[in-house]
Amino acid sequence: MDFDDTPEEAAWRARVRAFLEEHRDDLGRRSGPRTSDDRVARERQALLYDGGLVGVTWPVEAGGQGGTPMQQAIVDQEMARADVPGPINLIGIGMCGPTVIHHGSEDQRSRYLRRLLRADDLWCQLFSEPASGSDLAALRTRAVQAEDGSWRVTGQKVWTTLAHLADYGILLTRTDPDVAKHRGLTMFVVDMRAPGVTVRPLRQMSGGADFNEVFFDDVVIPDSERLGDVGDGWRVALTTLMSERLSLGGGGTEIGPGAAAVVRHVAARLPDLSPDRQALARQRLGRAYVDSLAIRYTGYRQLSKISKGELPGPEASAGKLAGTRVALDLADLAVRVLGDDAAYAATADGVRTWQDLQAVLPGMAIAGGTDEVLRNIIGERVLGLPPEPRADKGMTFRESLAAAGASAEERR
Ligand SMILES: Cc1cc2nc3c(=O)[nH]c(=O)nc-3n(C[C@H](O)[C@H](O)[C@H](O)COP(=O)(O)OP(=O)(O)OC[C@H]3O[C@@H](n4cnc5c(N)ncnc54)[C@H](O)[C@@H]3O)c2cc1C
Structure with missing residues (x-):
């Protein structure tokens, strides 16, 4: 890799730096106290978006800049240098948006993506549950299709960052418990204000309350809000997880x-x-x-x-x-x-x-x-060590619950 900026990269860096300097007073300080007012944080992100600094690598049709990963890295470096806080809709930009770009319908892409980049809508990622974190594919939140084609969702998520402020979330559910655990999952976009969605903030040891428990009680989701095919949720989730790892470890x-x-x-x-x-x-x-x-x-x-x-x-x-x-x-x-x-x-x-x-x-x-x-x-x-033993290999999800001693109620 060439560590010096190419002439194009140098020009981009100068443009980004000039924009951040010009709007210095309106963008807040990364090292200062965090704003507790999400409206201020949304306005700051909108300002960054209007300056072309949010969604740098996203396709132009998705509201992005169609730029390169290097241009995004330059934005990250310049924002750190200028002590400017990152966008509030971090989970939306890093994880939910890329999932909608890859697996959403034309209609979903046009309704959601630009608004997400401007923080007009905030997004959250509803994956982890009390009994499935590292072993995400063991999740239990059920989605059952009704006769009219819509889905009824019941279950609980936990550690959902920003759910208390979010307008939408990407929700991973189990639609078929009678196949292997990775194969019976389906992903949806859920309206966080829909009837039956309850969000309860969790107080952290730092004093903040960025996470939440989220309960779904017979929440109706139209089939048009499905992301990817029925039963293909694991592949869709891999897009999210890859994007997550990139946005956490990748810059x-x-x-x-x-x-x-x-x-x-x-x-x-x-x-x-x-x-x-x-x-x-x-x-x-x-x-x-x-x-x-x-x-x-x-x-x-x-x-x-x-x-x-x-x-x-x-x-x-x-x-x-x-x-x-x-x-x-x-x-x-x-x-x-x-x-x-x-x-x-x-x-x-x-x-x-x-x-x-x-x-x-x-x-x-x-x-x-x-x-x-x-x-x-x-x-x-990397090291080629033997894989971990997988106790539930060859079992359906329902069988693995039984093998783990789950009650008849939990196995329904
Ligand atoms: C800051 C923060 C933000 C988060 N935001 C979100 C969010 O927005 N949305 C969301 O869905 N989730 C979110 N999470 C949840 C996060 O994804 C889970 O906490 C994580 O996947 C671990 O799952 P768990 O907490 O259930 O722990 P477990 O998976 O139960 O792990 C417990 C312990 O066992 C160890 N362990 C588990 N499996 C193995 C193994 N195979 N080999 C060796 N050790 C193992 C773990 O390392 C850990 O020490 C967030 C968590 C944090 C801390």
Whole structure:
């Protein structure tokens, strides 16, 4: 990969930088407190969209810019440099939109995509359930087709980011329990305001409430809101999950604003530290620097694959795994080296406090594939280790529930 901008990329970078400078005051600060008003966040995203900085790689017919992955990476880099927060509709842009682009009907694409990019509508991803997270294909939310062709959905989702604000969601359901678990799934777009949808926020240890439990009680979804064929939901979900891994580990060329702020902070305080703390801090900053370079180059490797039209491989899993470790290491460093002092100084900088980082970062090691699951992927696909034993191989979903001791009610 050529690390220098081509003349076209340099021109794009200059354009992006000029736009961000011009609208600096209206776009908020990434390092400052997050706005709790979603209307403000929606307006900021609309401003970015109108400036051509949202949906850079999306096709023009889908409301995007028809640009290259490199142009998107440049936007990410320039937004980080200008301390501009990312769009609020992150799940919509990173996961739901690409799924609608690939599997939605013409009508769905024209109704939903442009509005999603401008944050006129917010979206959420309704996949995880109390008994299915890593083993997503074991989900139980049922969709049954009525005589008029519409679907009736009953079940529960959990950890649904942004559901409390979302207008629409992509919903993975079980439509046939009598085939193997991956084969009986179907995906829909669901109107989050439809009768029978109940959203309950979950309070996190960080004090925020970004996640929710979502209950579906006989919710009616028209057949025209299906994404892909009946029973083809797993293939549709793979589009979502691939896009998710790309958007979490894929931009992958930076270590994240929270971690970068910790580095700046610890580095600035080095001269004031006792010699033993200084030695520890230097050693750990050095390791974080080397790791972050490895993350950056892995991210570039992936970017060049995507630029050539190839599908990304397990680099995205490796990038996410390593990025999480560096961020956690740095938050830990701030606590160990600076102690209580870190809390005050970081607050004074307007940066998230280390307590905040400690409470938020562990979620990174779970969202979008846990560290253990990513290690399994690397073990199987990179190192060629034997695959994990799959206890429910060759069973229908209903049989696997029975084998796991589920009650007759649960198996219905
Ligand atoms: C910040 C955040 C945002 C999220 N947003 C959403 C969202 O918007 N929509 C959504 O649908 N979900 C969302 N989730 C849920 C997320 O996808 C799940 O939490 C994740 O898939 C793990 O599932 P689980 O919580 O059920 O844990 P489990 O899968 O039950 O895992 C429990 C533990 O067992 C380990 N484990 C499981 N399987 C294996 C295995 N095969 N080998 C080794 N170890 C294993 C795991 O690593 C973990 O440590 C979010 C989660 C977080 C933290």
